[in-house]
Amino acid sequence: MSDGASRTPPHPYERVAAAFRERIADGTWPPGHKLPSRTELGAEFGVGENVVRRAQEVLITEGLLEGRPGAGTFVRPTYDKxxxxxxxxxxxxxxxxxxxxxxxxxxxxxxxxxxxxxxxxxxxxxxxxxxxxxxxxxxxxxxxxxxxxxxxxxxxxxxxxxxxxxxxxxxxxxxxxxxxxxxxxxxxxxxxxxxxxxxxxxxxxxxxxxxxxxxxxxxxxxxxxxxxxxxxxxxxxxxxxxxxxxxxxxxxxxxx
Missing domain, CATH: 3.40.1410.10 (Chorismate lyase-like)
Incomplete structure (x- = not known):
């Protein structure tokens, strides 16, 4: 069996997280940008809200996004100390x-x-x-x-x-x-x-x-x-x- 055939396809949340990273990197989502709702993102990527949530949690852990209680999820801004x-x-x-x-x-x-x-x-x-x-x-x-x-x-x-x-x-x-x-x-x-x-x-x-x-x-x-x-x-x-x-x-x- 070839290496290509043995690779496990990426989990849907990994695909969504990769797309989020790309949007942050190319400036589509600038610092401070509020992400669309999980319902909207789920419809766009053809996944459930739980998949979107997990993708967001991955990027929050990486320090690229931040959750604000009652307000939503945002691209982490650059803070002046x-x-x-x-x-x-x-x-x-x-x-x-x-x-x-x-x-x-x-x-x-x-x-x-x-x-x-x-x-x-x-x-x-x-x-x-x-x-x-x-x-x-x-x-x-x-x-x-x-x-x-x-x-x-x-x-x-x-x-x-x-x-x-x-x-x-x-x-x-x-x-x-x-x-x-x-x-x-x-x-x-x-x-x-x-x-x-x-x-x-x-x-x-x-x-x-x-x-x-x-x-x-x-x-x-x-x-x-x-x-x-x-x-x-x-x-x-x-x-x-x-x-x-x-x-x-x-x-x-x-x-x-």
Whole structure:
């Protein structure tokens, strides 16, 4: 039997994916272009919608397409990286969940009495299962999600106070330092531990990116003057959208 006769014909989704790649490469579908619906594409290529979906998933994995929940599938645009300054100069507020100088908007969802997972409990020096307020943030710039964060605060500290919800009450959105000061707690230091990660399926869907894309996970914790952790957060920073910069001032040597 000849080699040609032994070859397995390409699966229909592979044929469709190849056609999509060609349209992206020759500019028929430029960056930012919204693809027709799966019904339209299925009719054009003579395949079912599931075949079109699988072809799209292949190109999303390759980084050529991106899915935007509720909006459709698009040719991935070229993003200009933003600078995330984690140690701002004097006069600029210390780093919060939102990057210094961030001009976009954010959406948040807080839930009280969430049992602390073991890793979060260790970071907060509490017992696993202790009640916390968990706040999930999604940051948007130019109507596109660009950053994710999840913050945890022990309810043993904030329960029955006006700051129990970080984005609710009279100090909504003021940040950990100012909110804790309102209930007599002085935050004296912040630690950050950055680690490279890959976006999981849920994170990728929220950001309109492919699962497995490179990101930086910044594990940030605020401490009071006694060394007690009062808040911890995971900030997920997509690599292709941010340049993380730590600008560290140095003392000026005395002259003479």
């Amino acid at each position: 933003r600078t995330m300054l984690r140690t701002p100069p004097p006069g600029v507020p210390r780093p919060g969940v939102a990057p210094a100088g961030f001009e976009g908007i954010w959406e948040s969802d807080s839930l009280a009495k969430v049992p602390a997972p073991a890793d979060i409990a260790a970071r907060l020096a509490i017992t696993p299962g202790d009640a916390c307020v968990r706040t999930v943030y999604e940051f948007l710039a130019e109507r596109q999600p660009v950053l994710l964060a999840t913050s945890w605060e022990p309810m043993a500290i904030t329960d029955r106070t006006v700051i129990v919800l970080p984005e609710g009450g009279p100090l909504a959105g003021r940040g950990v330092v100012e909110r804790m000061a309102h209930i007599g707690i002085t935050v004296s230091r912040v630690t950050e531990v950055p680690r490279p990660v890959r976006l999981d399926d849920a994170q990728a869907q929220l950001l309109g990116m492919r699962a497995g894309a490179q990101a930086l996970r910044i594990m940030r914790t605020h401490y009071d003057t006694t060394g007690r952790p009062v808040e911890t957060a995971d900030i997920v920073v997509p690599d292709e959208r941010w340049e993380v910069t730590y600008d560290i001032p140095l003392p000026i040597p005395a002259s003479g």
